[in-house]
Amino acid sequence: MKFEKGTAGFGIVCGLIFAALGALVMIIGFWRTLVLAVLFGVGYFLGSVSNKQEFIRETANRIIPARDDKPIDIKQEITREQEQFEASEKEKDGE
Secondary structure, eight states: OOOSTTSHHHHHHHHHHHHHHHHHHHHHOHHHHHHHHHHHHHHHHHHHOSOHHHHHHHHHHHHSOOTTOOOOOHHHHHHHHHHHHHHHHHHHHHO
C-alpha cells in the first residue's frame, strides 16, 4: 500500500489521524488537544532536525530580512511599472 498523496492508503491514514484528533477533542477538550499537538510538534522538531541552530537561523532569515536590505520604495516601483506598461503599449501600437 502506497502512502502518497492521492492514493487510497494516504486517504485512510489521513482519515484515521483526523478521527483520532476528533476523538481527542471530544474526550479531553480543544485546548488540551491543542497543547498536545504543539508538544508533539516540538518533540518532532527536537527529534528530526539535526542542526537546530542552523535551522532556526535560516528560518529567521527567511522571516526577518537582513539589516542591509533596503525597503521597497513604492513610488519608485509604481513609476517603473507605469513606464514598462507604457513601453509595452507603444510596442503594441507600433505593430
